[in-house]
Amino acid sequence: MNFSSYARVICFCVDDWLRSLFFLSRGKGRIRSSTNLMGEEAPEYLLNNLELAACDSESTGCRTATIVGNKTYVVEGSEDGSKSWINVKIFDKLTRSWVFPTVLGIKPVQQKGHSALLLKNEQLLIVKMDSTLDDCIWFLEVDSPFVKEQKEILGTEVVAWSKGVIGNAPKPIVISGPSGVGKGTLINKLMKEFPSRCGFSVSHTTRAPREKELDGVHYHFTERSIMEKDIRDGKFLEFASVHGNLYGTSIEAVEAVTDSGKRCILDIDVQGAKSVRASSLDAIFIFITPPSFEELEKRLRARGTETEEQVQKRLRNARAELDEAKSPGLFDHILVNDDLESCYENLKKLLASDETADPLCQPSVKILKAHVSHIESKADHKTLIHCSASGTNAATHSLLMLDMSSLKGGAPGRTRGLDVYALESLGDGLNGI
Numbered sequence: 001m002n003f004s005s006y007a008r009v010i011c012f013c014v015d016d017w018l019r020s021l022f023f024l025s026r027g028k029g030r031i032r033s034s035t036n037l038m039g040e041e042a043p044e045y046l047l048n049n050l051e052l053a054a055c056d057s058e059s060t061g062c063r064t065a066t067i068v069g070n071k072t073y074v075v076e077g078s079e080d081g082s083k084s085w086i087n088v089k090i091f092d093k094l095t096r097s098w099v100f101p102t103v104l105g106i107k108p109v110q111q112k113g114h115s116a117l118l119l120k121n122e123q124l125l126i127v128k129m130d131s132t133l134d135d136c137i138w139f140l141e142v143d144s145p146f147v148k149e150q151k152e153i154l155g156t157e158v159v160a161w162s163k164g165v166i167g168n169a170p171k172p173i174v175i176s177g178p179s180g181v182g183k184g185t186l187i188n189k190l191m192k193e194f195p196s197r198c199g200f201s202v203s204h205t206t207r208a209p210r211e212k213e214l215d216g217v218h219y220h221f222t223e224r225s226i227m228e229k230d231i232r233d234g235k236f237l238e239f240a241s242v243h244g245n246l247y248g249t250s251i252e253a254v255e256a257v258t259d260s261g262k263r264c265i266l267d268i269d270v271q272g273a274k275s276v277r278a279s280s281l282d283a284i285f286i287f288i289t290p291p292s293f294e295e296l297e298k299r300l301r302a303r304g305t306e307t308e309e310q311v312q313k314r315l316r317n318a319r320a321e322l323d324e325a326k327s328p329g330l331f332d333h334i335l336v337n338d339d340l341e342s343c344y345e346n347l348k349k350l351l352a353s354d355e356t357a358d359p360l361c362q363p364s365v366k367i368l369k370a371h372v373s374h375i376e377s378k379a380d381h382k383t384l385i386h387c388s389a390s391g392t393n394a395a396t397h398s399l400l401m402l403d404m405s406s407l408k409g410g411a412p413g414r415t416r417g418l419d420v421y422a423l424e425s426l427g428d429g430l431n432g433i
């Protein structure tokens with residue numbers, strides 16, 4: 001792929017957005033005034049010519065516009081003292097109108113601007129300027145399988161953010177099973193024995209805390225209305241109504257554990273396991289089953305944490321869960337929790353046999369405190385990032401190569417598997433090379 005074909009750079013300054021738009025083009029060099037952009041019509045040359053846009057990091061605000069089919073995705077952001085924001089809007093060429101999509105996932109905090117590059121027709125690579133390397137690479141999914149599914153569910157235009165993460169991580173473990181089977185007991189044992197290697201995904205729930213349950217440790221206990229809003233805002237990987245309460249796994253609950261290099265353990269019901277199976281999270285699914293229904297009932301009553309009515313409801317649901325667990329392709333392993341110690345040993349054997357539990361791949365470049373001037377696509381899966389230590393001094397300009405050949409995951413979680421290496425010496429302004 002030819003570099004210069006990607007070097008058409010549009011610089012939008014927020015302050016001037018209404019009045020003028022500077023069109024900087026290698027080879028063209030024209031300055032053109034925009035027509036009334038906020039009059040809800042994007043100029044013809046923008047819609048016809050723009051493939052890649054990068055913005056001037058010196059300005060207080062920044063806009064990039066990227067054409068995907070008949071749509072132009074405008075990503076705009078600003079850092080204004082304590083306030084910083086990043087928004088996405090879409091110009092639809094067919095209807096000649098602006099669309100404000102539902103934005104899912106955790107969005108980046110805008111700093112000194114960003115560059116945008118269309119990777120495939122389903123996602124944009126967004127590189128934040130003046131950011132550390134662990135926070136500069138982001139993806140805006142515009143037509144990925146996850147986004148397509150959400151468009152159908154929500155009936156609106158949807159885009160979804162996903163943070164790019166260098167290297168891989170151990171696969172999360174999803175543990176399901178009927179209430180009282182011993183999931184919590186097994187997970188506690190794992191956490192005690194491997195505190196530095198396993199981390200628990202702390203779910204949100206609308207149920208009341210039991211005695212000895214701590215907010216933020218066992219669950220994030222929350223109000224239904226708050227949780228429903230967070231679900232609408234795309235902050236949850238999955239959620240389900242279980243025994244009359246709402247339970248859900250936030251994206252951050254899983255990613256915070258995985259980002260720290262630990263294996264994330266999720267204790268979720270069968271509906272939640274189905275949702276995670278359908279998501280981009282690559283996990284191992286384990287169902288814990290009781291030796292008999294009578295033993296399950298005995299354990300549930302012996303625990304003494306539920307009223308009789310709640311016990312009855314849990315037992316009714318248990319029958320359905322035991323049936324659903326047999327759905328082909330849902331669970332990778334079924335463990336019978338008869339004798340606790342043997343079940344725990346079997347669980348540990350399963351985890352030990354997972355080949356993905358390799359240590360986090362360390363990037364060849366650790367911290368990027370450079371000014372990223374722009375990005376260019378070189379070839380499939382490989383992207384050049386231009387950066388400079390001082391921002392304007394040509395002598396310190398350097399190149400990083402971003403290799404995305406083994407990307408995994410994606411919205412609504414992280415996009416993992418990135419590899420970054422320096423093509424040239426990057427000078428004093430960059431650490432850790």
Ligand SMILES: Nc1nc2c(ncn2[C@@H]2O[C@H](COP(=O)(O)OP(=O)(O)O)[C@@H](O)[C@H]2O)c(=O)[nH]1
Pocket residue numbers: 176177178179180184203204207238239240242243247248249267268269270271272273
């Ligand atoms: N889908 C989903 N289910 C969850 C989540 N957190 C807990 N659960 C499930 O909700 C059910 C009830 O959990 P809980 O109230 O702690 O009762 P217990 O299972 O009897 O200890 C269990 O099946 C859990 O696995 C979650 O984040 N999502």
Ligand SMILES: Nc1ncnc2c1ncn2[C@@H]1O[C@H](COP(=O)(O)OP(=O)(O)O)[C@@H](O)[C@H]1O
Pocket residue numbers: 177178179180181182183184185186299300302303337338339340341
């Ligand atoms: N293998 C086992 N044999 C006997 N009791 C068990 C076993 N595993 C767990 N228990 C007990 O059963 C009860 C329910 O276990 P718990 O871990 O709370 O289940 P869950 O998290 O699946 O609802 C607890 O009192 C626990 O001590």
